Each structure stands twice: as C-alpha cells, then as structure tokens.
Amino acid sequence: MKDLKAKLDKKFGGNENYHSLSTILPYFKPYIGRTLLALGLAIPIGALDAVIALALKPYMDVVMMDKQIHSAWYLPILIVIFTTVQGTLNYLATYMNDWVGGKVTNDLKTTLYSKLMRQTSGFFNKQTSGKIIKSYNADAEKSCAGLLSNMKTCISRFFSSISLIGVLFYNSWELAIIAVIVLTCAMIPLVKIKSAIKSVYNRSEGENAKVFTTFNEAFAGHNVISAYNLYDLKKNQFQKLVNTVFGLKMKITQHVSWLSPMMHIIVSIGIACVIGLGSVLIAKGELTPGQFVSFITALIMLYTPIKGLGNNAKGISTCLCAMERVVEKLEKVPAIVDKPDAIDFPEFKDKISFKNIKFSYIKGKRVLNGISLDVKKGETIAFVGNSGGGKTTLVNLLPRFYNVKNGDLTFDEISINSIKIDSLRKNIAIVFQDNFLFEGTIRENIMIGNLDATEEQLQNAIKLSYLEDFVSELSKGLETQIGERGMLLSGGQKQRIGIARAFLKNAPILILDEATSALDNQSEHIVQQAIDNLMKDRTVFVIAHRLSTIQNADRIAVINNGYLTEIGTHEELMSIDNGEYKKLYTMSGK
16 A cells, blocks of 8 residues: 555656645545445446436337337336435435535644644734635635535546446447547546636635635724724725626636537537437438437436536636645644754743844844843843834744744753743743633633633632622623623723733743733723732743833833843933933833
8 A cells, every 4th residue: 555655656746636635535534434435325326327328228119119018117117216216325425425524624624723723923924814714714615525525426427427338339339439539529628627727716715815804804893994984995995805806706707617618519519420320320220219219318418417517627626726725734834843852841940041132024124133131030021112122022032932043042041942832831921912812701711821720729810810809790700701802891801811811820931011001090000910919929021011010120121123222120220311211211201
C-alpha cells in the first residue's frame, strides 16, 4: 500500500486535484464502511438503468410484432420490481451519502476551527470575518459533502453507462460504435471546464465573503450606523457589492452554460445517425424492430445525463475549487509554533529581560527600535507614551502574540522562543481594554480563566473582583445570559468579569492593557479596586492611558515612537526638566 501511494505521489504529486483528494480522503477513514456502502450502492443503481431498455426488445418483437401477449406477460411486473429496487437503493445511497458527508464535514470543520484558533494575531489583522466564515466553514461544506455526492453520481453514471453501452452492443455493434464515438466527442469539452472557471469562481467567493463581512458589520456597528444616519450609504455599498457578485456569477454561467446546448447538438447528431443507419439495417433484415427500439431507448437513457453534464461539471469544479482552498488552510502552518526542543515555562525566579527588541508589522516601518529593559519578579512596571508609540506591541510580545525576530525576550535568561507556547500563556493573565465576552452565562465567562476551578475559588474571584453585589441583584445570578459579546452588560461589569477570569487563572505574570481607560469615573474607581487586588504578589505590566492610575507603580517607562526614552519612579520622572513623562502628566491635568 505504501509503495502504491509512493508511486501515485510520484506520478500525480504535481496535480492539484490529486493533491487535494489525497489530503481530504483520510477524513473518510473513520467512516470507511458507510462510505463504501454509499458508493457501492451507486453501482446497482446505475447498472439497473439497462433493465428497461433491455426489456423492450422481447416486448417489441414478441408482443408488438408477433402479437404473442401471453409470452411476455411478466415484463411489466419485472420493470416495476426492478424500478422499486432501484428507487430503494437510491434512497439508501442518498441517506448514507448525507450521513457520511455530514460527519466528515463536521470533522473537517473542527480541524479547520482548531487550525484557525492557532493562527497568530498578525493573521487575524489581515483577515475579515466574512472571509474566515467562507474559507473555514462554507468551503468545508462544499468540499466534503460535494465530494461524496459527486463521487456517487460519477459511479452511478459510470456503471449506468457501462450497462447501457452493453445493451447497445448486444443489439447492434455497428450502431453502438457510432454512439460511443458521439459520447466521446461530447465528453471532451468537460476537461477544460475547471480551469476556465477557477479564477472567476475564486474571485466570486472572495466577493461573497465581503457580503458576510457587511452583515457582520451591520450587526456589530448598528449604533454607529444609526447615530450617523448611514442607512443610504451602507445600502448603496451593499447594492454595489451584490451587483459585483451577480456579475461574477453570470461570468461563470457564460463559461459553463454553452456546454448543455452544445451537447444537445452533438447528441442529436448521434441519434440522427443511429436512426438513419438503423433504418437501413431494419430494411435489410439485419436488425429487428425490437432491437432497434431497445437500442434507441438505451441510447436516449445514456445521452440524457450527458446533456446535463454542463451543470454537473460546474458542481464538480466548484467542489474541487473549494477543496483546494480547504487543503490550503489545512496545510497552512501558523507563523508561531513550538520548536521541536521547546521546554515548559521555567519556574520564574528573577527577571524578564527585553534585549534590544526591534519589531515591524510592515517591512521597512519599524514600531520598536532596539528596546532593552529588565523587569524584576514582583515588580509593577507601567508603560506610557504617545499613541502608536509601541507600548501595546512591546507587551504583546510577552504572551508571544507576535514572534520576537530581532533581539530577544527572556525569562530568567531563557529565550521566549525556546518555551512552549501553551505553557508560556498559562503563566500570563491579561485584562484587556475591552474584554471579549462569549455568548453564554456569567459563570461560563468567568470560568474561562480556569475550567477546573472549584466553586470556592470561583466565589473568591467574584469577591475580589467586586462582582458580588452585581451578581446578587440578578434573579438568575451567575447563570444569567449576557448576550453576544456581553451586550447586556456595562463596560465596568465586563471589566470586572475579565478581572475575575484573571483571578481564576492565578498566573504569576499579569498584563493590564489600558484596563480602565474606557470607563467613567465611578466604574473606574470600582474596577481599579479590583485591579489592585489582582496585582498583589504578581509581576505586572501596565499600559496606562490615565496617568493617575500608575503613580504607585514601581517604575514607569516612557515609550515614544518605538524608543524607550525615560524610565523611573513617578517622583524621579517628575523631577526631570522638560521630561517626556512630566509633559504627559502636566497635559493630563494632574
């Protein structure tokens, strides 16, 4: 088996369709029995097509020509029996096809979702929600379910064609040769269909992804749309977008729709030739009327699906294009992965060191310019500076949201690139400026911090996050549904849930990313008390917008335009004449 696969790889390895199929087919392995049954049933379904055509020969010769009704009384009954069997098998094959296709699609979607979750922040910065939905969800549906459905159709039609061609040769080999030649001519144009529509189809899928994005924006940005009366603008943008999708759809139709009429013409030529030659053979006595009717019936049954192959070719090409995109996603290696010899996060004893860190999101446009900094265990260090100066970027290197490529970031002199990503992030808790909440209950959203936490630990986290009063006022308490993205909660309530998560995680390193900047004064006061509780006995990195919240930090680092310009305590920095921090503090009105 391995030798055979190696030979196939060598022979077809450069073929996109073979590569896509060889990547997708292993997902059918857990359901191989039902897969083979679904595909195997297609053989008798197709082969039974020949029964009706074959039965017409004795019926015509015995009943219609010789008037011997009693000799062929069983033929109508046999046709009903065979048709019933074929219909039953077709139902079973369709059921198995949908069952296996659904299972494999679910497995593939799960794998793609897992791959998606492992992508880096840089990946998501370049994507839209619509593109991700199309690429990681819709394409999986088309490729898996479409693959099995098309395989079933192809197998059924193949054996139908074989059995019907057998009927043709059984009745007249001369006419059969004409029919096979015409059939071959009709199939030739199908070969180039996929390459003809591939680029247009992929572009069409990209535009469809934008439609999904537009709907997501209408949901997430409805307040902005309403506040600025953007109804007409967004409607016109959407209209332009769907018109583009329509135009691309029609281009695909232009590439494909000519197939059916052309095949009609080719098939009609074949039937005309058969009728002409058949008439001559009947006149010569070389062909009976029964043989001729049986032959024509088999020919029409053979040609009828061929005439509709244009639409089938479109479906198969669509499936293969979707499959190629799925395989591309499956083979996409995240930009940040563990080294083969990566180790677990070491016991943090001494310091975290930023060593000449340089970083760029876009080549040639540097965000960090050689920052070096040591942070002692248990120290609280705050980062301030101009907007876009690199504060968040520097801190985002700690959980390795981005790779450290120039310089190094070490934990007790062990490079971050040598530490397993999951182990690293397990030891870092983050409270974001806008903590994302998942649809579900308050309990579920807090427990994200530690899914194995006890009820006692949960209640302690709620208490230290100042959530007790809020939760006690709710009729369902922790089981209260908070809506998608926590839409039913205030900003301060969301932040305290985020803080409760961090308490449950109980990580030695804490990042506070402007955790109070978007809150009103009253909410900020409560949240700041919760944060003060959270900061105890941890190494804390604070990105500060309101300078009043960081005066008690052990040190404050000023980062402007990617450079570390000042560092020291609040008092030390305020004593620097014309210092950057002093200017910022003065401008803040404090």
